[in-house]
Amino acid sequence: MRRHIGVRIAVAVLLLLLVVPAAAQAQEMKAMRHETVQRLNHYRVAHGLRKTTYSYVLNQIARRQARRIARSGVTHAGFHNRLAPYRRIGGVLYGEVLASGWSLPGLPVYVVKAWLKSPPHRAVITHPRMREYGASVYKRHGVFYYCVLMGAR
Secondary structure, three states, X not given: OHHHHHHHHHHXXXXXXXXXXXXXXXXXXXXXXXXXXXXXXXXXXXXXXXXXXXXXXXXXXXXXHHHHHHHHOOXXXXXXXXXXXXXXXXXXXXXEEEEEEEOOOOHHHHHHHHHHHOHHHHHHHOOOOOOEEEEEEEEEOOXXXXXXXXXXX
């Protein structure tokens, strides 16, 4: 009987060691994603544009894309095919901004600044018809990967 209790305690401790860091990382990614969107919306409002609102469909696509670029590198290949679910719900205009290779603290500040310095990225972020967003931040081997999708219906 004591042996079974010891095994159960060992399994519980092992699960805690695995789950707690994963939960902390998930919380960190959520905070970074939120700050990124907040900074993008702040820029939009400062330039006379409306804030974007959350889109579940765009967010799911952004999550998959952030993981994809973490594995394969930054590429916009397949962009139009990826956005097919958004088109099915009436999406008529959409854009994608990606970032990878960031491992500094305070990342959202630097990522958003870099996007705003890039004319193609800034064009997506400041397009007046873009009203919805999906965003994801993914961390792999200490490096952060960002994907923000913006769209209009």
